[in-house]
Amino acid sequence: MSSIDVLLWSVLPYFAISSFTIGLMWRFKYDKFNWTTRSSQLYEGKLLRIAGPLFHLGLFAVIGGHIVGLLVPQSFTDSLGLSHEAYHLGAISMGGAAGVATLLGIGLLIYRRRTTAMVFVETTKNDKGMYIFLVATLLAGSAATLSSAGIIGKEHNYRETVAPWVRSILTFRPDGELIMASPLAFRIHAITAMVLFVVWPFTRLVHSLSAPIGYLFRPSIVYRTRDVRSSAGNRRSRQGWERVKY
Amino acid sequence: MKVMAQMGMVMNLDKCIGCHTCSVTCKQAWTNRTGLEYAWFNNVETRPGQGYPRGYEDQAKAKGGWVRTSKGRLRLKAGSRISRLISIFSNPKMLNIKDYYEPWTYEYDNLITAPLGQQTPVARPKSLLTGKPMKIEWSANWDDDLGGGPENIEKDPILKKLAEDVTTKVKLAFEETFMFYLPRICEHCLNPACVAACPSGAMYKRAEDGIVLVDQQQCRGWRMCVSACPYKKVYFNHKTGKAEKCTLCYPRLEIGLPTVCSETCVGRLRYLGLFLYDADRVTEAASVENEQDLYQAQLDLLLDPNDPEVLKAARAEGIPEDWLVAAQNSPVYKLAKVYKIALPLHPEYRTMPMVWYVPPLSPIVDVLTETGHDGEDAGNLFGAIDALRIPLAYLAELFSAGDKEVVEGTLRKLSAMRSYMRDINLGRTPRPEIPAAVGMDQESIYEMYRLLAIAKHEDRYVVPAAHAEQAEDLERMGQNMGCSLDGVNLGDANAGPFGQSSGNPVPVTIENFNIMKARQSNE
Ligand code: SF4
Ligand code: SF4
Numbered sequence: 039m040s041s042i043d044v045l046l047w048s049v050l051p052y053f054a055i056s057s058f059t060i061g062l063m064w065r066f067k068y069d070k071f072n073w074t075t076r077s078s079q080l081y082e083g084k085l086l087r088i089a090g091p092l093f094h095l096g097l098f099a100v101i102g103g104h105i106v107g108l109l110v111p112q113s114f115t116d117s118l119g120l121s122h123e124a125y126h127l128g129a130i131s132m133g134g135a136a137g138v139a140t141l142l143g144i145g146l147l148i149y150r151r152r153t154t155a156m157v158f159v160e161t162t163k164n165d166k167g168m169y170i171f172l173v174a175t176l177l178a179g180s181a182a183t184l185s186s187a188g189i190i191g192k193e194h195n196y197r198e199t200v201a202p203w204v205r206s207i208l209t210f211r212p213d214g215e216l217i218m219a220s221p222l223a224f225r226i227h228a229i230t231a232m233v234l235f236v237v238w239p240f241t242r243l244v245h246s247l248s249a250p251i252g253y254l255f256r257p258s259i260v261y262r263t264r265d266v267r268s269s270a271g272n273r274r275s276r277q278g279w280e281r282v283k284y
Numbered sequence: 285m286k287v288m289a290q291m292g293m294v295m296n297l298d299k300c301i302g303c304h305t306c307s308v309t310c311k312q313a314w315t316n317r318t319g320l321e322y323a324w325f326n327n328v329e330t331r332p333g334q335g336y337p338r339g340y341e342d343q344a345k346a347k348g349g350w351v352r353t354s355k356g357r358l359r360l361k362a363g364s365r366i367s368r369l370i371s372i373f374s375n376p377k378m379l380n381i382k383d384y385y386e387p388w389t390y391e392y393d394n395l396i397t398a399p400l401g402q403q404t405p406v407a408r409p410k411s412l413l414t415g416k417p418m419k420i421e422w423s424a425n426w427d428d429d430l431g432g433g434p435e436n437i438e439k440d441p442i443l444k445k446l447a448e449d450v451t452t453k454v455k456l457a458f459e460e461t462f463m464f465y466l467p468r469i470c471e472h473c474l475n476p477a478c479v480a481a482c483p484s485g486a487m488y489k490r491a492e493d494g495i496v497l498v499d500q501q502q503c504r505g506w507r508m509c510v511s512a513c514p515y516k517k518v519y520f521n522h523k524t525g526k527a528e529k530c531t532l533c534y535p536r537l538e539i540g541l542p543t544v545c546s547e548t549c550v551g552r553l554r555y556l557g558l559f560l561y562d563a564d565r566v567t568e569a570a571s572v573e574n575e576q577d578l579y580q581a582q583l584d585l586l587l588d589p590n591d592p593e594v595l596k597a598a599r600a601e602g603i604p605e606d607w608l609v610a611a612q613n614s615p616v617y618k619l620a621k622v623y624k625i626a627l628p629l630h631p632e633y634r635t636m637p638m639v640w641y642v643p644p645l646s647p648i649v650d651v652l653t654e655t656g657h658d659g660e661d662a663g664n665l666f667g668a669i670d671a672l673r674i675p676l677a678y679l680a681e682l683f684s685a686g687d688k689e690v691v692e693g694t695l696r697k698l699s700a701m702r703s704y705m706r707d708i709n710l711g712r713t714p715r716p717e718i719p720a721a722v723g724m725d726q727e728s729i730y731e732m733y734r735l736l737a738i739a740k741h742e743d744r745y746v747v748p749a750a751h752a753e754q755a756e757d758l759e760r761m762g763q764n765m766g767c768s769l770d771g772v773n774l775g776d777a778n779a780g781p782f783g784q785s786s787g788n789p790v791p792v793t794i795e796n797f798n799i800m801k802a803r804q805s806n807e
Contacts, residue, residue: 074505076525079378081413090374155414156381160522248504250372250483254365258480259566260488264750 047214061239093143319523348514557614
C-alpha cells in the first residue's frame with residue numbers, strides 16, 4: 039500500500055468520523071440557533087411537494103440499504119440460506135429503485151433551487167459546496183451500484199471488499215487492502231462519502247439529525263416555566279441584547 | 285382544579301379607526317429585519333375582506349386549528365401525529381409567500397443618481413426577496429377600507445360562507461351598511477394548535493403567564509406551526525429558517541409595561557390583564573360537541589378571582605399575591621366574564637383564544653342616524669339590532685361560531701350603555717329600566733362605561749410585574765427597546781446589490797446588535 043492509500047483508506051475514515059462527531063457536538067453546543075432545515079417552502083411549494091418527499095424518502099431507503107449491505111456480513115445471510123444471487127438481485131432492484139428516486143429528487147430540487155429566483159438568492163456558498171459533495175456521492179454511489187450489477191464493467195460483489203473494509207474501520211482494525219480490490223466507482227463513492235461526513239456538521243445537513251421522533255410520545259401542549267434559560271447547549275442570555283459570537 | 289394565570293387582551297372594536305399605528309410600532313419593535321419583512325405580528329384588517337394572509341379563515345383549505353373526532357377527542361385539523369411527521373419533508377399545508385405578499389422596496393437611489401435627462405427619474409419597486417424589479421400586486425392591506433371593491437371583498441371566507449345560505453342579498457345590504465377594522469395579534473391560546481403541532485417541542489406556553497413562545501435554539505424549521513395556527517400568526521423567518529411570532533411583548537409585560545401595540549393604540553381600545561383559569565379542564569372545554577357551545581365553555585374556564593376557593597387553589601399553585609390582586613382588578617376579566625361584552629375570535633377553531641373583542645356597534649348607530657332616527661335612543665337601537673340581521677350574522681361568524689344571540693346580547697348591552705349614559709350626560713333623570721332590560725344594574729353599567737369610554741391608562745392595563753430574581757435583567761432589556769429607526773440608516777446603500785437579503789443568513793442577534801450599536805454611538 040502506498041502512503042496515499044494508507045491516508046485514504048486508513049486515516050481519512052477516522053478523520054471523517056472524528057470530524058463528524060466532534061463537529062456535531064461543537065455545533066450543538068455553540069450554534070443551536072443555526073441548526074435548522076432553512077426550508078425554502080415559503081418561496082416555492084409546488085415542486086417541493088414532489089421533490090422533497092421523493093428525495094428524502096428515497097434517501098432513507100438508500101441509507102437502510104447501506105446499513106444492511108455494509109454491516110451484515112455475507113456469512114450471516116449465507117447461514118440463513120439466502121443465496122448470493124437472490125441477495126444480489128434484491129439489493130440491486132431495491133437499491134436501484136431507491137437510488138433512482140433519490141437522484142430524481144435531488145435533480146428536481148437543484149432545478150428548483152436554480153430556477154426559482156427567491157430560492158436561488160437564498161442559496162449560500164455553504165449550500166452550494168454541500169450540494170457538490172452530496173451529488174458527487176450520490177452519482178458515484180449509483181455508478182457503483184451499476185458496476186456491482188455488471189452493467190458497467192465486471193460484476194462485483196462488494197460484500198467481499200467494501201463491506202469488510204467498513205467493518206474493519208468500525209472495529210478499529212483498518213485494512214485498506216480490502217477496499218482497494220473494489221472497482222473505481224466504489225472507491226470514489228467511499229471517498230466522496232467520507233468528505234461528506236467531514237463537512238456534514240458545518241452545513242445545513244445537520245437537520246437530518248433532528249428527526250423529531252420524540253414528537254410521537256410527548257403531550258400535546260408544552261408548558262415551560264420562565265427561568266429555564268440555560269439548558270444544555272443554549273446560549274446564556276445576557277443583559278440587554280445577546281452578545282454577538284460569530 | 286389547577287389554577288393558572290393567563291395574560292389576556294381585549295380590543296374594543298367600536299373605537300378602532302384602522303390607523304395601523306399598532307402594526308407599525310409593533311413592526312418597528314419586533315419585525316424590522318430581514319427574513320420577516322412580510323410578517324406583521326400585529327395586523328389590522330378591514331372586514332369584510334380577505335384578511336392577512338389571504339383567506340386564512342378558510343380552514344377547509346388552510347387546515348388550521350383543531351377538529352373534534354367522532355369519538356369526541358381533539359385532533360389537529362392537519363391530521364394525526366404520524367401523518368404529519370411523514371409529511372415533514374414538504375408540509376402540504378404550508379403557505380406560500382404570495383399568500384402574505386412579496387415584500388418590496390423602491391430603487392430610491394435612482395432618484396439622486398440618475399443622469400440628467402428629459403424624464404423625471406422614478407423609484408421602481410424591487411423585490412426584497414429576489415432583488416429584481418417587480419409588479420406590486422398584493423400586500424398585507426391591499427383590501428383596506430374595502431379597497432378593490434366587490435371583486436376583492438367577495439373572496440372574504442366569511443362572506444362566502446354566509447352567501448351559501450342567504451345568497452347575494454347579504455353582500456349588497458352589507459356593503460351599504462358595514463365596514464369595520466379587526467386588529468389581530470397572536471391569541472396566546474389556552475389550547476394552542478401551534479404548540480401541539482411543533483415536532484421539535486420548541487414552542488411552548490409559559491406556565492406563569494400563558495404567553496406562547498418559540499424557543500429559537502430548539503426550532504428546527506419544520507414549519508408545522510405555521511400551518512397549524514388557524515389565525516396564521518406564526519411566521520417563518522425565511523432568513524434564519526426559524527418560526528417567529530408575537531411574544532405579547534413579554535420583556536415589557538415582565539416589568540409591568542403594556543405591549544407596544546396597546547401602548548401606542550390611537551383609539552386607546554386595548555385592555556390588558558390577567559385571567560385565572562382552570563388548566564385541568566381546557567381540553568374538555570375545547571372538545572365540547574356543539575361549536576356554538578365553545579364560547580360558553582371558554583367562559584366557564586375562567587375562574588372568579590374573588591372566590592376564596594379559587595384564591596386558595598391559586599396560592600397552592602404558587603401564584604404570587606400581587607398577581608392575585610391584579611387578577612381581581614383585571615379589565616379583561618370584567619369585559620369578558622363579568623359584563624360578557626368581549627367575545628373570542630373564532631371560538632370554533634377550538635384553540636381557546638385569549639384575545640377577546642368587543643364587537644362594533646357604531647355602524648348600526650350611524651345607519652340609524654342617517655335614516656333620520658335618533659341613533660342613541662334605546663328603543664330605536666334595540667330594534668335596529670334585531671333588524672340588521674346581516675351584519676349580525678357576519679359578526680356572529682367571527683365571534684360566536686355563528687350564534688347570533690350571543691353577539692346580539694353584547695350589542696344590546698353596548699347600546700343600553702349609550703342610551704343610559706346619554707340621559708346622564710344631558711342632565712336628564714337616568715332610567716334604571718335601560719340597564720335592567722339587558723340584565724344589568726345602574727352601577728355596573730356605569731362601571732362598564734368608565735372602563736370603555738373613560739378608559740384610563742391604569743384601568744386599561746393591569747399588568748403585574750414578573751416575579752423573578754432576574755427582574756433586573758429584564759428591565760434593562762425592556763429599556764433597550766426603543767424605536768429602532770433612531771439613528772439607523774435604514775436605506776443602507778452598502779448592503780449589497782440585493783439589499784440585505786442576499787448571501788449568508790445574518791443571525792437576528794447580529795442585526796439587532798448592529799442596530800443597537802449604531803444607535804448607541806449616534807446618541
Ligand atoms: S393564535 Fe397564537 S397561540 Fe393560538 S395557535 Fe396561533 S400562534 Fe398559537
Ligand atoms: S392603533 Fe388602535 S386604533 Fe389604530 S389600527 Fe391599531 S387598534 Fe386600531
